[in-house]
Amino acid sequence: MSEVTTAADDQSGDALENLLTENRHFAPSAEFAANAIVHGDEYAKANTDRPAFWGEQARELLTWSKPFTKTLDWSNPPFATWFEDGEINAAYNALDRHVEAGNGDRVAIHFEGEPGDTRTYTYAQLTEEVKKAANAFETLGLAKGDRVAVYLPMIPEAVITLLACARIGAIHSVVFGGFSAEALRSRIDDAEAKLVVTADGTFRRGKPSALKPAVDNALATPGHSVQNVVVVKRNGEDVNWVEGRDVWWADTVGTASAEHTAVGHAAEHPLFILYTSGTTGKPKGILHTTGGYLTQTAYTHRAVFDLHPETDVFWCTADVGWITGHSYVTYAPLINGATQVMYEGTPDSPHQGRFWEIVEKYKVSILYTAPTAIRTFMKWGEDIPAKYDLSSIRLLGSVGEPINPEAWMWYRRVIGGNNAPIVDTWWQTETGAIMVAPLPGVTNTKPGSAQVPMPGIAADVVDELGASVPHGHGGYLVIREPWPSMLRGIWGDKDRYKDTYWSRFDDMYFAGDGAKWDDDGDIWLLGRVDDVMNVSGHRLSTTEIESALVSHPSVAEAAVVGAADETTGQAVVAFVILRGSAVEDADIVTTLRNHVGKEIGPIAKPKTILVVPELPKTRSGKIMRRLLKDVAEGRAAGDSSTLADNTVMNQIAESLKA
Ligand code: WTA
Numbered sequence: 001m002s003e004v005t006t007a008a009d010d011q012s013g014d015a016l017e018n019l020l021t022e023n024r025h026f027a028p029s030a031e032f033a034a035n036a037i038v039h040g041d042e043y044a045k046a047n048t049d050r051p052a053f054w055g056e057q058a059r060e061l062l063t064w065s066k067p068f069t070k071t072l073d074w075s076n077p078p079f080a081t082w083f084e085d086g087e088i089n090a091a092y093n094a095l096d097r098h099v100e101a102g103n104g105d106r107v108a109i110h111f112e113g114e115p116g117d118t119r120t121y122t123y124a125q126l127t128e129e130v131k132k133a134a135n136a137f138e139t140l141g142l143a144k145g146d147r148v149a150v151y152l153p154m155i156p157e158a159v160i161t162l163l164a165c166a167r168i169g170a171i172h173s174v175v176f177g178g179f180s181a182e183a184l185r186s187r188i189d190d191a192e193a194k195l196v197v198t199a200d201g202t203f204r205r206g207k208p209s210a211l212k213p214a215v216d217n218a219l220a221t222p223g224h225s226v227q228n229v230v231v232v233k234r235n236g237e238d239v240n241w242v243e244g245r246d247v248w249w250a251d252t253v254g255t256a257s258a259e260h261t262a263v264g265h266a267a268e269h270p271l272f273i274l275y276t277s278g279t280t281g282k283p284k285g286i287l288h289t290t291g292g293y294l295t296q297t298a299y300t301h302r303a304v305f306d307l308h309p310e311t312d313v314f315w316c317t318a319d320v321g322w323i324t325g326h327s328y329v330t331y332a333p334l335i336n337g338a339t340q341v342m343y344e345g346t347p348d349s350p351h352q353g354r355f356w357e358i359v360e361k362y363k364v365s366i367l368y369t370a371p372t373a374i375r376t377f378m379k380w381g382e383d384i385p386a387k388y389d390l391s392s393i394r395l396l397g398s399v400g401e402p403i404n405p406e407a408w409m410w411y412r413r414v415i416g417g418n419n420a421p422i423v424d425t426w427w428q429t430e431t432g433a434i435m436v437a438p439l440p441g442v443t444n445t446k447p448g449s450a451q452v453p454m455p456g457i458a459a460d461v462v463d464e465l466g467a468s469v470p471h472g473h474g475g476y477l478v479i480r481e482p483w484p485s486m487l488r489g490i491w492g493d494k495d496r497y498k499d500t501y502w503s504r505f506d507d508m509y510f511a512g513d514g515a516k517w518d519d520d521g522d523i524w525l526l527g528r529v530d531d532v533m534n535v536s537g538h539r540l541s542t543t544e545i546e547s548a549l550v551s552h553p554s555v556a557e558a559a560v561v562g563a564a565d566e567t568t569g570q571a572v573v574a575f576v577i578l579r580g581s582a583v584e585d586a587d588i589v590t591t592l593r594n595h596v597g598k599e600i601g602p603i604a605k606p607k608t609i610l611v612v613p614e615l616p617k618t619r620s621g622k623i624m625r626r627l628l629k630d631v632a633e634g635r636a637a638g639d640s641s642t643l644a645d646n647t648v649m650n651q652i653a654e655s656l657k658a
Contacts, residue, residue: 022449022518024446024447025445026412026421026444026445026446027444028421028441028442028444032421035306035308036306036439036440036441036442037302037303037306037441038306038441038442038455039442040439040442042439042442043455045455046455046456047456050072050456050458050481052071053455053456054071054072054082054295054299054456055068055071057296057299058083058086058292058295058484061294061298061299061335061336062088062294062295062298063088063092063093064088064264065087065089065092065264066085066086066087066264068083069085070083070085072482074482077502077507078482078498079488080292080488081267082291082292082295082482082484083267083291083295083484084267085267086267086291087264087265087266087267088264088267088294089166089262089263089264089265090163090166090167090265090271090290090331090335091130091134091163091166094163094334095126095127095130098337099127103123103337104123105123105124106122106123106309106337107120107121107339108122108123108334109121109159109340109341109342110340110341110342111342111343111344112343112344112362113344113345114202114203114206114344114345114346114349115203115206119156123337126156126160126334128258129156129160129253130163130164131167131257131258131259132256132258132260133160133163133164133253134164134167134260135256135259135260136164136230136252136255137164137165137168137170137195137230138168139252140195140227140228140230140247141194141228142170142195143168143169143170144170144269145170145171145270146171146194147170147171147172147173147191147192148170148172148173148194148195148196148197149173149187149188149191149193149195149196149197149226150172150173150174150196150198150320151174151175151184151196151198151211151214151215152174152177152197152198152211152232152320153199153211154319154320154325154344155199155342155344156342157197157232157249158174158330159320159330159342160253161197162174162272162320162326162330165272166290167260167262169265169269170195171191171270171271171272171273172271172272172273173193173273173285174274174320174325174326175187175275175321176321176322176603177211177319177321178601178603179321179600179601179603180214180597180598180600180602181214181216181218181598182218182598182599182600183599183601184214184218185218185219185221185224186283187275187283187285188218188224188225188226189225190285190491191285191491193225193226194227195226195228195229196215196226196228196229196230197229198211198212198215198230198232199232199234199235200212200233200234200236200239201234201237202234202235202344203235204346204349205346205348205349206349208235208236209235210239212239212240213240216240216242219245227245228247229242229245229246229247230249230252230253231246231247231248231249232248233250265290267290267291267292268290268291268488269289269290270287270288270290271288271289271290271293271294272288273285273491274322274429276323276429276430276539277532277539277540277541277544278500278530278532278541279500279512279530279543280544281543281544282544283541283544284491284493284500285490285491286323286429286430286491287487287489287490287491288432288485288488289488291484292432292485293327293331293432293484295484296432296484296485297331297332297335297432298331298335298336299433300332300425300433300434300437301327301328301332301333301335301336301338302336303439303454303455304423304425304434304439304440304454305368305395305397305440306441307333307336307366309338309339311365312366313339313340313341313363313364313365313366313392314333314339314340314364314365314368315341315343315358315359315364316328316329316333316340316369317343317355317367317368317369317370318368318369318399322429322538323427323428323429323432324368324399327432327485328368341358341364343358347373347377348380352380352384353384353385353387353388355369355377356388356390359388359392360388360389360390360392365394365395366393367393367395367396367397367415368396368397369397369398369399370399370400370401370536370537371398371400371401371402371403371404371407371537371569372401372536372537372567372568374398374403374407374411375404375407375566375567377414378406378407378410379567382410382414385414386414390415390417393416393417394420395420395421395440396412396416396420396422396423397422397423397424397425398411398422398423398424398425399424399425399427399537400534400536400538401534401537401569402448402450402524402527403424403447403448404448405447405448408422408424408448409447421438421440421441422445422447423437423438423440423445424437424445424448424450424451425437425450426477426513426525428511428512429539430501431485431486431487432486432487433484434454435453435454435457435459435479436450436452436453436454436459436523437450437452437454438450438451438452439452439455446522448524449518449522449523449524450523450524450525451522451523452521452523453523456483457479457481457483458479458481458483459478459480459523460478460479460480460508461473461476461477461516461517461523462475462476462505462508463475463476464476466478466505466506466508469517470517471517471518471519471520472517473516473517474514474515474516474517474526475516476505476510476511476513476514476515476529477511477514477515477523478505478509478510479509480507480508480509487501512528512530512532513525513526513528513529514526514527514528514529531543531625533560533561533562533570533572534562534569535562535565535571535603536567536568536569538603540603542560542561542562543560545558545560545572545574545596545600545606546558546559546574548595548600548604549574549576549592549595551595551599552591552592553579554578554579554582554585554588554591554592555576555577555578555582555592556576556578556579557576557577557615558574558576558577559575560572560574560575560606561632562629563632564633571607571608572604572606572607572608573606573607573608573609573628574606574609574610575609575610575612575615575628575631575652576592576609576611578611583611588611589609589611592606592609593606593609608632610631610656611655612651612652612655612656613651613652613655614648615628615648616628616648616649617643617644617648618642618643619642621644624640624642624643626638627640627643631649631652631653637649637653
């Protein structure tokens with residue numbers, strides 16, 4: 001077997017002991033439990049016949065234009081189909097049907113721009129906007145099955161664009177605004193996108209921040225598939241304009257007809273592609289389809305957040321560039337008829353109380369955010385949230401990385417008034433929706449643990465050989481049975497889907513995370529066991545950043561590790577061997593950080609770059625990242641007896657002292 005470093009290996013013995021002896025439990029209040037939407041009997045019901053359970057959810061939560069008669073087809077694993085003979089329109093489910101049911105005046109989105117501008121969309125208004133966008137995109141020649149690259153900030157047009165694509169059966173591929181022109185181009189090429197939807201830019205910490213130039217750069221060299229670029233005017237900065245290719249949103253969507261009939265698409269029709277980092281250098285286009293994805297996102301949103309759509313105000317702070325912004329901003333809340341908040345900017349603009357000001361202003365009752373944000377708020381101090389009225393909050397969610405018990409307790413006490421249940425939700429771009437999480441009206445929550453598989457989800461922890469480990473033991477997180485919102489493949493690469501997820505263990509989905517069952521039978525996530533890093537809840541690949549570094553002429557070799565970081569969870573630390581005269585270059589570190597920014601995007605820039613004379617390698621030439629991680633985290637390097645040259649670690653230590 002290849003060498004894997006589990007986060008479990010990296011934890012000191014004490015930390016693991018703490019995890020296993022965590023004995024604080026928080027039962028939901030009697031009131032919360034009594035009013036909860038989902039009760040404890042759901043587990044038994046769901047797990048007796050999983051496909052039947054999901055079939056029931058699909059019928060109850062969604063409106064089908066052609067009802068399905070089949071639930072799961074698993075006759076050709078690992079290729080699943082769900083509700084295959086049914087037809088459904090995602091946009092109709094998110095919009096029109098709420099208007100038809102008399103809820104057109106309910107607020108769908110309270111938008112808060114970074115500069116403080118606001119917009120409110122009712123369900124009726126949002127439906128109208130999506131119909132106009134659907135018409136406009138069709139007029140530009142977009143048809144069912146065509147791919148659309150979306151490079152937009154967190155503004156309502158992002159949600160409108162995705163739903164307009166879904167409405168006409170076009171497949172969206174959102175590229176996070178923090179990725180560079182190069183990264184955007186490679187995603188455009190891989191999906192052969194016909195249309196790009198972007199904005200002139202956005203605002204970051206009070207200043208305009210451009211997006212359109214990256215699109216222009218991405219399309220500067222010929223040979224791409226893009227016919228048109230639709231541009232939303234957001235920050236009003238000057239933009240370069242390519243006549244015949246570029247069109248303003250206001251001139252196309254703005255002038256289009258608001259009449260548009262949604263037709264059903266096959267349940268297995270692709271809904272979107274979303275690129276994510278894996279263990280190799282090339283990002284994978286994770287493919288999701290329609291019926292199963294909508295079923296599980298809607299079910300989990302209702303069950304895990306105990307959503308009461310008439311009274312709750314839901315706020316998921318994730319950017320639409322990530323899976324969380326797809327599942328729990330764009331799709332599930334609207335499918336479930338919720339009122340939600342959408343915020344464009346950063347938590348510290350114009351001041352560090354911005355999130356709490358927004359909670360107070362819109363009376364947010366359910367807040368879903370990431371541990372990295374919570375740790376940042378802790379650092380800023382609890383006197384900041386104390387200035388605002390947070391009494392509307394009745395439930396808190398966490399996603400993206402393990403939440404340390406200390407941050408969990410702070411979140412509960414300072415933001416949740418010592419009363420709101422916290423749901424720590426484990427899932428992935430690939431799983432499409434939440435897989436492991438407490439049910440807030442049922443589970444006694446426990447700081448730091450994502451706890452239990454959702455009803456209808458067969459998650460388990462197994463050892464090297466794929467056997468279930470007993471309570472109190474650790475291993476690898478797997479899913480034993482197909483689930484509705486599972487990825488259907490990797491865009492353009494069938495084999496890679498099988499190899500990556502279904503070949504590590506027989507007949508099981510390998511998530512890539514280390515995990516433990518504690519003595520109570522709760523799951524603790526222990527971080528990735530592969531070369532994927534998690535920085536501020538964002539997935540980055542060590543290999544991808546290494547490739548970016550060695551593509552610079554000054555770099556001979558590079559190795560990247562994710563080092564523990566108090567705020568961001570992990571931070572990117574790169575070790576590089578320079579070529580020739582680059583060693584004399586005083587600015588080389590800045591040059592290389594910018595180079596990574598250009599190749600992948602600002603989010604991938606290493607926090608630290610260490611210039612070293614050698615890299616630790618085994619006799620077979622494999623870089624021992626474990627030893628580099630020791631250095632990056634300031635520990636004495638561990639066992640180096642398998643190194644080809646065991647003086648290398650000393651050489652590195654000496655060079656870093658110098
Ligand atoms: C990590 C984000 C611990 C995990 C939805 C997973 C978590 C990767 C949690 C997926 C959590 C996500 N506790 N770890 N609650 N949620 N992760 O694809 O390592 O961006 O494999 O999806 O994030 O990241 P992705």
